[in-house]
Amino acid sequence: MxxxxxxxxxxxxxxxxxxxxxxxxxxxxxxxxxxxxxxxxxxxxxxxxxxxxxxxxxxxxxxxxxxxxxxxxxxxxxxxxxxxxxxxxxxxxxxxxxxxxxxxxxxxxxxxxxxxxxxxxxxxxxxxxxxxxxxxxxxxxxxxxxxxxxxxxxxxxxxxxxxxxxxxxxxxxxxxxxxxxxxxxxxxxxxxxxxxxxxxxxxxxxxxxxxxxxxxxxxxFWPALPEFIDVDSPKELVRPLLASFVNQNVDNEKQRIQYMTNMESYFLSVQAAVNGRSLEYAALAEAPAGLLRVFLCDDCGEQISPNYEVVNQTDGRVWQQDHVDLGSNWSMRPYFYQALAAKQLQQNTHIASSPYRDIRTGYLCQTIAMFLTENRMLFADIKCLDEAN
CATH class of the missing domain: 3.20.20.450 (EAL domain)
Incomplete structure (x- = not known):
């Protein structure tokens, strides 16, 4: 044989x-x-x-x-x-x-x-x-x-x-x-x-x-063949597929940018509702789909407020308090020291973390972080766009 x-x-x-x-x-x-x-x-x-x-x-x-x-x-x-x-x-x-x-x-x-x-x-x-x-x-x-x-x-x-x-x-x-x-x-x-x-x-x-x-x-592309073929043979197939891939991802990225813009705009309205170590959430507009929670930390990364969770109810999305993470320290998270670095460079801006899997909900999430004062930071956990849709 x-x-x-x-x-x-x-x-x-x-x-x-x-x-x-x-x-x-x-x-x-x-x-x-x-x-x-x-x-x-x-x-x-x-x-x-x-x-x-x-x-x-x-x-x-x-x-x-x-x-x-x-x-x-x-x-x-x-x-x-x-x-x-x-x-x-x-x-x-x-x-x-x-x-x-x-x-x-x-x-x-x-x-x-x-x-x-x-x-x-x-x-x-x-x-x-x-x-x-x-x-x-x-x-x-x-x-x-x-x-x-x-x-x-x-x-x-x-x-x-x-x-x-x-x-x-x-x-x-x-x-x-x-x-x-x-x-x-x-x-x-x-x-x-x-x-x-x-x-x-x-x-x-x-x-x-x-x-x-x-x-x-x-x-x-091809199965295993008895002989070699022209090295440029894939171009006719691959080129239009790459163009389609780019177009689809541009559309997806536009949606993601718009989603993040809306989240960041709401994040700024939440900033205005912070009173000391608490959030006056009654004055806020209904939270957008995808927002999970907001909370406050001090400049050492220790959480100084309860989690203000957004939950779905029959009459809309409402706020609830959860004290489970009060006193937790988040200083080891990259978004914390990135926000701290931005503050020290006098860049009054917010930081968005890389995507991660939220242990509590199982959603793929990001965290937005921003300094409010010398020793207070505001955080918001949001779903990534694919999870929010």
């Missing part, structure tokens, strides 16, 4: 072009179709040595084909940590030998490993040898059950491939969405490029953009 590689294009969204190909093993089915060999690696009935030999054969065929291509792209090769256990420090590394044999520049090769079974120390030592040769490293299925942040710290991967199942679950919101946003933040902070694979629909394309993906691959 003959095994051979197919190549799935990896799209650089910024350049709207193919930046690389992932080599994927295939075998010819009885009907002539090229089918994936992926299931074989998860089947314990297959001899592991035979699988390793097959995997290396496919890998070398891919490198051989890649060496003959004039395209300025990279080749991504999958390696299981299980295979890494077979290579001692004193043993030559087969993939390095293949790359040298076929005259491929090591910097054009990405070693992509799937987290799973395997000796973590062996894996790190072997990946260090790949890096020393000039190759790049990608972590596949990141965010799946095996993911460990210590590997990120130790390996400093060039590419993080987001787990496909996690990516699709995140589109529905909830905890998975928060995890994906955290991974995207981690990629930005570590300098890794985020790659979303398994992109199959226009909606998934847009969501990958929202996640900050630099690279994408999936059937929305």
């Amino acid at each position: 003959k095994y051979f590689p197919y190549f799935q294009p990896i799209i650089d969204i910024n350049k709207m072009s193919i930046v690389g190909y992932e080599a994927l093993g295939r075998v010819r089915a009885d009907n002539g179709d090229a089918v994936s060999v992926g299931a074989m690696f998860g089947d314990a009935s297959f001899n592991r040595r035979d699988l390793l030999a097959m995997d290396r054969s496919v890998r070398e065929q891919a490198i051989s084909y890649f060496s003959k291509s004039p395209q300025d792209v990279f080749l991504s090769l999958n390696l299981s940590p299980e295979w890494m256990d077979y290579i001692a420090d004193s043993v030559p590394v087969p993939t390095l030998d293949m790359v040298e044999k076929w005259g491929v520049e090591p910097s054009r090769v990405v070693i992509e490993f799937v987290e799973g079974a395997g000796d973590n120390d062996n894996m790190q030592r072997l990946l260090a040898r790949y890096r020393a040769a000039g190759m790049r490293v990608a972590i596949d299925d990141f965010g799946s059950g095996f993911s460990h942040l210590d590997r990120i710290i130790a390996l400093e991967p060039d590419i993080l491939k987001l787990d496909m199942n996690l990516f699709k679950r995140a589109m529905a919101g909830g905890v998975s969405q928060e995890v994906v946003q955290s991974i995207a933040y981690l990629a930005r902070r570590t300098g890794s490029k985020l790659l979303c694979e398994g992109v199959e629909t226009e909606q998934e394309f847009y969501y990958a953009l929202e996640c900050g993906a630099r690279y994408m691959q999936g059937y929305f």
Whole structure:
């Protein structure tokens, strides 16, 4: 039975072009179709040595084909940590030998490993040898059950491939969405490029953009192919989608700006209703949708008033007092010391925090903060626009 590689294009969204190909093993089915060999690696009935030999054969065929291509792209090769256990420090590394044999520049090769079974120390030592040769490293299925942040710290991967199942679950919101946003933040902070694979629909394309993906691959673009294609092939598809994405986000941003403008205007009217350590809320107009609570703190961050909560009742949105946080200290929150810095710079302005998840309500929120006097600050917790609608 003959095994051979197919190549799935990896799209650089910024350049709207193919930046690389992932080599994927295939075998010819009885009907002539090229089918994936992926299931074989998860089947314990297959001899592991035979699988390793097959995997290396496919890998070398891919490198051989890649060496003959004039395209300025990279080749991504999958390696299981299980295979890494077979290579001692004193043993030559087969993939390095293949790359040298076929005259491929090591910097054009990405070693992509799937987290799973395997000796973590062996894996790190072997990946260090790949890096020393000039190759790049990608972590596949990141965010799946095996993911460990210590590997990120130790390996400093060039590419993080987001787990496909996690990516699709995140589109529905909830905890998975928060995890994906955290991974995207981690990629930005570590300098890794985020790659979303398994992109199959226009909606998934847009969501990958929202996640900050630099690279994408999936059937929305192309399946794995027997040969390389023109690197500029994605432009016709990607360019209008990016334009649509921008237009939609401009509309969303206009709504967000208007929402925040309305909130800030009401915030100023609340400022006028503050009397010492209390709020004369009876004189206020009905609170806008999205306002959760207001409260006062001193210049040390200690809350000196109850929470003035806005609740929905049959006759409208009304104010209620809640003393649960009275005496709490919020000085560790970024919006507190940002407002303090603005005051010390004599900038009489309000500060809006980054979005966060409100523990009490579960809403995605922001906090607006402003100094009233030398030792009093006014705070308002508001829902983010998506939660307020």
